[in-house]
Amino acid sequence: MNVSVLVPALATATTSATPLLLAAMGETVTERAGVLNLGIEGMMLVGAVCAFAIDSASGSQILGIAAGAFGGAALSVVFALLTLTLAANQVASGLAVAIFGAGLSSLLGAGFVGRSVVPLAHLHIFLLSDIPVLGPLLLRQDLLVYASVAITAGTWWVLGRTRTGMVLRAVGENDQSAYALGYNVIRIRYLAVLFGGAMSGLAGAYLSLAATPMWMEGLTAGRGWIALVLVVFGAWRPWRVLIGAYLFGGISVLQLYLQGAGLVAIPSQILAMIPYLATIIVLTAISAGGARRLAAPACLGKPFRATT
Amino acid sequence: MRLKVEPRSTGVPAMNALVPPLAVVATILASGVVFAVLGYPAGRTLFAFFVAPLVSLNGWAELALKAGPLAMIAVGLAAGFRAGIWNIGAEGQLIMGAVAAGGVALGFPDSQGFWVLPLVCLAGLAGGMAWGAVPALLRIRLGVNEILTSLMLTYVATLLLSYLVFGPWKDPDGYSLPQSRMFSDAATLTPILARTRLTSGTLVEFLVPVALWAVLRYALVGFKIRTAGLAPAAAGYAGFVQSRVVWTVFLTASGLAGLAGAFEVLGPIGQLIPQITPGYGFTAIIVAFLGRLHPLGIIPAALLVALSYIGGDTAQVSSGLPKGAAGVVQGLLLFFPLAADFLVRNRVRVVR
Numbered sequence: 337m338n339v340s341v342l343v344p345a346l347a348t349a350t351t352s353a354t355p356l357l358l359a360a361m362g363e364t365v366t367e368r369a370g371v372l373n374l375g376i377e378g379m380m381l382v383g384a385v386c387a388f389a390i391d392s393a394s395g396s397q398i399l400g401i402a403a404g405a406f407g408g409a410a411l412s413v414v415f416a417l418l419t420l421t422l423a424a425n426q427v428a429s430g431l432a433v434a435i436f437g438a439g440l441s442s443l444l445g446a447g448f449v450g451r452s453v454v455p456l457a458h459l460h461i462f463l464l465s466d467i468p469v470l471g472p473l474l475l476r477q478d479l480l481v482y483a484s485v486a487i488t489a490g491t492w493w494v495l496g497r498t499r500t501g502m503v504l505r506a507v508g509e510n511d512q513s514a515y516a517l518g519y520n521v522i523r524i525r526y527l528a529v530l531f532g533g534a535m536s537g538l539a540g541a542y543l544s545l546a547a548t549p550m551w552m553e554g555l556t557a558g559r560g561w562i563a564l565v566l567v568v569f570g571a572w573r574p575w576r577v578l579i580g581a582y583l584f585g586g587i588s589v590l591q592l593y594l595q596g597a598g599l600v601a602i603p604s605q606i607l608a609m610i611p612y613l614a615t616i617i618v619l620t621a622i623s624a625g626g627a628r629r630l631a632a633p634a635c636l637g638k639p640f641r642a643t644t
Numbered sequence: 645m646r647l648k649v650e651p652r653s654t655g656v657p658a659m660n661a662l663v664p665p666l667a668v669v670a671t672i673l674a675s676g677v678v679f680a681v682l683g684y685p686a687g688r689t690l691f692a693f694f695v696a697p698l699v700s701l702n703g704w705a706e707l708a709l710k711a712g713p714l715a716m717i718a719v720g721l722a723a724g725f726r727a728g729i730w731n732i733g734a735e736g737q738l739i740m741g742a743v744a745a746g747g748v749a750l751g752f753p754d755s756q757g758f759w760v761l762p763l764v765c766l767a768g769l770a771g772g773m774a775w776g777a778v779p780a781l782l783r784i785r786l787g788v789n790e791i792l793t794s795l796m797l798t799y800v801a802t803l804l805l806s807y808l809v810f811g812p813w814k815d816p817d818g819y820s821l822p823q824s825r826m827f828s829d830a831a832t833l834t835p836i837l838a839r840t841r842l843t844s845g846t847l848v849e850f851l852v853p854v855a856l857w858a859v860l861r862y863a864l865v866g867f868k869i870r871t872a873g874l875a876p877a878a879a880g881y882a883g884f885v886q887s888r889v890v891w892t893v894f895l896t897a898s899g900l901a902g903l904a905g906a907f908e909v910l911g912p913i914g915q916l917i918p919q920i921t922p923g924y925g926f927t928a929i930i931v932a933f934l935g936r937l938h939p940l941g942i943i944p945a946a947l948l949v950a951l952s953y954i955g956g957d958t959a960q961v962s963s964g965l966p967k968g969a970a971g972v973v974q975g976l977l978l979f980f981p982l983a984a985d986f987l988v989r990n991r992v993r994v995v996r
Contacts, residue, residue, distance in 0.1 A: 374791070378975075418979065422986040427730055427791070431929055432978035439971020443682055446966040553968050558799055565792050605807035612799040615792070616782075623788040641651075 343472050345589055350481055351547050353585025355380070355539040355556075357484045359563035360570070360577045361491055362535025368495060368572055369528035370508035370635035374430025375415055376536045377560030378437020383408035383537025384544040385445040388551045391453050400453075401480070401541050408537020409530050411437050416529040420522050423639040438554065448551040455549040456480065480542045485578070487535070492574040504528060508633035511640045521640050536560065558612070565615045569622060571631040580618075587614050648995045652988075659988045664934055664941065667980035668948065674980075675973045684963050692962040693955030693973060705840035707950050709912065712849030713738070713904035713921075715946035717928035719853040720897030722937040723860065727872040729893050733779065733794025734901040735925025736801035737772040741902025742909045743805055744771025746916040749831035750813060750824055760830040765906055772902015773895050775801060780894035784887040790894075798925070806918050813916060824916035833911040845907030850943065852900065857939035869893060901925060922953060930978045949974060 359376050366373050386407030391400030411433060418429040456478040495501040506514040507524045515521045539559070544551055562584060570577030591610045594602070672690060680686035697703045717734050724731050745768035752760055775797060782788035806822070815825045833843035860866030871879040872889045879886065908920055931949050935942030956970030 414979070418982055422983050423989075424982040424985055428725075428929075428933055428978065429982055431732065431926075432975050432982065435926065435930065435971050435978065436975020439968050439973070439975055440678070442966045442968025443678070443972055446964075449966075553966070561792065561795055565796075568789070568792075603807050603811055605803040605810070609800050609803050612796045612803075615796050619792055620782055620786055620788050623782075624786045 343469055345593055346586075347472055347476070348592070349582065349585040349589040350477060351585075352588045353582045354481050354484050355542045355547065355559055356563050356566060356584055357488065357578055357581035358480070358542060359536045359539035359560060360566040360581055361484070361487055361574060362532035362539075363563060363567045364570065364572055364574060364577055365491060365495070365504070365535075366528045366532035367567055367636055368508045368633055369504050369525050370511060370633050370638065370640070371419065371525050371529055371532075372426045372430065372637040373412065373415055373419075373433070373529060373532055374427060374564065375411070375433025375437060375560075376532075376563050377556055377558070378434040378441075379408040379411045379533050379536035380437075380540035380543070380556045380560045381441035381554070382411050382437045382444070383540030384555050385441040385448070385540075385551060386537070387541030388448055388453065388544040389444065391545055392448065392451060397454075397456060397545060400545055401538065404541025404545075405534040405537045408540060409534040411440075412529050412533020412536070415533070416526050419639065420525050420529070423641060426637050426639070434560070442553045445551045445553070449553070450550070452550040453545060456546040478546050480538070480546060483538075484542075488574050488578045495574065505633070508635055511635045511638075515640075515642060521642070525640070536563075539563070562611065562615055565619055568632075569618055571622075572633065573631075584611065584614070587611055646995060648993050650991045650993065652991050660936065663981055663984045663988060664936065664945065667934065667977065667984055670980045671973060671976040674976050678972055679963075679965075684965060689959050689963045689965065692959040694951060696958045696962070697951060697954040702840055703954070705837060705842050706954055707947060708846055708850075709841055710924075710950035710953050711943075711946040712846040713908060713924045714928050714931045714949055715943050716849040716852045716904050717897070717901045717924060718931035718935060718942045718946060719856045719939045720893075720900040721928055722932040722935065722939070722942060723856070723869055724893040724897050725873075725932060726937050727869045727889055727893050728876070729783075729890055730791045731776065731779065731794050731894055731897050732791055732929060733775070733796075733798045733925070734897060734928055735921065735923060736794070736798030737775045737898040737901035738905035738908075738921055738925045739798070739801040739805050740775040741768040741772035741905030742916065742920050743801070743808065743905075744768055744774075744902065745906035746824060746827070746909050747813075749827040749910065750916075752831065753825070753828050755828065756830050758830075760828070761833070761910075764827075764831050764910060765903065768906020768910075769899045769903045772905065773899040775902070776894045776898020780890055784890055805916065805920070809916050809918055815915075822918050826915045827910065831910060832914060833907065841912045843907070843911040845911045849904065849907065853939040853942055856896075860939065865892060901928075927953075927974055930974050933981055934977055936981070949977060952977070 359380060363373065363376060383404040387400040387404030390403035391397055415429055415433045418424040419426045458476050458478050460476060495505065503519055504524060507519060507521050511521050540556065543555055566577055566580040566584065569580040588611050591607050595604050595607050672694065676686045676690050679689045697707060721731060721734060745764045748767040749764045778797060779790040779793040782793055783790045809822045809824055813824045815823055833845045836842055836844055868879065868884045868889055871884060872886060904924065909916055913920060927949055931942055931945045935945035952970050952973040959965040959969065960967060
């Protein structure tokens, strides 16, 4: 593979990695606070349709992106109400959010099927963006690609280097102790869930405004579930999650290029299985290594009840 | 004056039984609000969803046809949920059951023997089990999270079915449509009621929950499963082997899902096509919770969720709702029982 093929391929990998990264970063924060939200797929879909609807109604991409984040966050409130206020089972509630979100997005998007919007503009700096190889890869991406990396850096900094991050992790590792120290466990978890929802919504917005600037039912095609795997893959650490997202982005692009090139006599459906099979293999490798049990927040998935 | 929440020390059976009907009422109201807000005529849409499908005999038959697979899959899943085992890949297990049954049926195009039908049904059972065995094995041997593996395998199964009907198993006389040959008569489940599509498969699907209820209620294995979920440590002290519980519930659930898939393609469909299920494997999760994870609660829950499927189709015609809209009703049907659990477990009082 020479440079003329590799550079566009890597640029496409960025496009497929960014929504995974955004959603997985949100879930990382949610899970570090001890909450397992399986509803990413539903929140992404609602975010995607909200972003698309507002973008095509207002013509403003910034408003569209904001609407995507808002839509995802709004659905995550329902999840938070169930699991935090009413202490319902997190696995079942997350599944409910995934199913409900898929249905709601199809209702909201009924009038938009088949329409398209102007895709997010790509950065272009005079001369610099034209530098061979590095220019297209680093300086010719769209706003959300840069935002996703910035958010990763921010998450890393807040989680590991600030008091806020320490409190959030304490809530995820030992909720009763954090509560005894006077921290409002439920409120902190609400905020973590909301952040996760907004990030899933952003991920959806990226899909409907940048990756494939259109709306169709089931646009996310399982990416929300892959984002969940990435959190485990990244051992709940922001930079490792980023590496995972780009690795998976690379795998999906490789699969697309193999299909498009027609070089190999493998049917397209078999090639399309690669990301899903890779997910299972990666998950198995991590679990077999024992890393999962060491890194997972201790209170992950357990409902919290204040002892009085 | 404020609200005070106190945990109840004992369960309240009456409360427990009240939850599903309350959830249904709340779902109808909430989905009416959603439809109205989005500009669909609420009354007409709700009527199309919950009433219109029930005015004819054929409507009821279609209801049973859809409720059957949901009920049979949901009882298997519910046993797992009780044991804290989250198999959410029943959709893929159903598809693999259909693929295995369809493959065997296509392998005996000319056989007339009575043994063909039991053989293809067994193939369906085995196909589902094989697909469910993967996440079970990975969880037991390597501690891999079964939620994600079982789900990823669903995507793989969908693609495999698509590959088969677009490729090697495509009907050469099918005008290049992506579908297999029709199965032979000996491998087909024929309607048991005139002018409907009901087959003996549907009967089996309603009998299995009842049979499983008896097994879980009176046999030791049922006790082991419940203990594994409620008190894993106690189950360990009692000498119940956790891995055996995982195997039992995974193979039961995935085998039943596979059988449901076999019944779908051998009965109403009659051949393999790219899409053989409207998401039964996923909605069965809702059915399991709406039925309070109880085999006998699951049957009415399955009928209700089946109604949302048929109602979704009716509403598509009458109010122009998109195809995916049934998911809103189904999601709400899962939200409310989960929320109502809070009232079963806690007492809310007004204190001055």
